[in-house]
């Protein structure tokens with residue numbers, strides 16, 4: 251009997267994904283460039299299901315039932331291209347080649363177009379949830395043709411996480427749509443983590459709570475609207491004690507956050523699409539600032555605020571919860587705006603509510619909150635912003651006074667809150683009736699004759715700033 255699906259690349263993710271297929275009763279072909287990994291998988295986990303180990307790409311492809319379905323789970327970039335080049339000549343028209351790595355969506359578009367010419371369905375599938383998710387049920391965001399999804403989708407939905415019986419896997423859209431959505435997911439993850447980190451910093455430096463006490467605050471929050479995997483693990487990390495020193499774990503870790511690059515891709519892409527994802531950008535830059543050890547060492551002597559201390563007593567943790575929640579709504583609103591813009595740019599027709607649905611389980615940003623986003627887009631699939639949803643608007647509106655208090659207290663005390671502050675500015679910018687962009691247009695017209703439009707009538711205008719009486723002329727007729 252032939253294998254229903256195959257996995258090549260048996261690193262941390264591939265191995266667990268193959269085991270997940272096998273545990274769900276699928277005969278699965280397994281292959282890895284270095285054979286030792288295939289052997290190790292068979293020795294340790296061969297008993298878990300029907301594995302078909304293959305030593306060569308040829309043997310691997312021969313083990314697959316037609317139309318063949320194979321998943322590549324190797325390092326993104328040149329390694330993925332190398333593996334595609336190795337396997338594509340062995341496949342036949344109608345076969346499905348899935349890239350489950352963290353590919354850039356533009357690479358996926360390029361690969362999909364090239365393989366389509368050869369009659370092969372290329373599916374760029376974002377897979378989130380790390381090692382454990384791959385084994386126990388990830389969130390899967392597959393792109394590619396609908397035709398490919400018809401036969402591949404049920405298998406992926408089977409191994410994906412489930413929430414209320416609904417799989418955390420749904421067809422995203424053509425070519426790079428799946429990897430695009432996975433990229434934005436990771437960007438939102440950056441923003442969410444940064445906002446939680448700022449909440450911790452305020453409770454630590456402002457309210458002067460100990461890490462274990464802050465862990466308790468997070469545990470309380472986790473029983474409410476902030477209930478999420480990230481809040482949960484934050485409480486775990488904060489309550490952990492370093493075994494070597496007996497100090498709180500968070501105090502012995504070097505404060506330089508690292509990144510693999512998907513947050514940066516999200517921001518770069520947002521800049522190209524002209525979408526203001528300020529929360530994600532601030533999170534990427536906050537990690538970047540933390541890594542500039544030399545600059546930080548030199549700047550450590552810069553003066554801080556004098557006097558005018560803020561009060562962090564009483565209900566301050568509640569205010570931080572409000573600030574965190576409101577900022578989080580803004581970060582998600584921005585991320586969904588980016589998906590909407592990408593979908594329009596590339597003609598993907600992505601169902602935003604479905605994306606919120608498949609992030610409810612399996613992935614790092616899984617949260618109860620995503621149900622609310624799903625409902626919001628079900629009510630209005632083309633909503634210009636999540637913030638206009640009546641429920642979110644009411645909640646953020648109710649949270650805003652505390653949100654403002656927290657940003658003021660942080661600013662007066664000198665605690666950096668780029669995520670909270672930029673989210674608040676974004677909120678205020680959206681609700682402003684007039685923005686100073688009118689002045690910017692005037693400046694642009696003055697120095698570069700870039701023209702402007704008027705609020706009171708149609709047309710494009712230029713003012714002749716060089717002439718004494720500064721006459722205005724219409725330039726579009």
Ligand code: NBP
Nearest residue numbers: 259260261262263283284323324325326329351352380381
């Ligand atoms: P690992 O680093 O654990 O494994 C890398 C795999 O790539 C190995 O099987 C390796 O084979 C193979 N490989 C490389 Br590297 N270059 C190759 C080449 N030129 N030809 C053939 N095989 C090659 O990676 P991982 O953490 O499992 O990640 C795999 C993918 O999944 C990546 O794209 C990653 O971004 C993505 N991802 C990872 C996570 C996570 O939490 N780790 C989450 C979501 C997505 P070898 O054994 O012969 O060296």
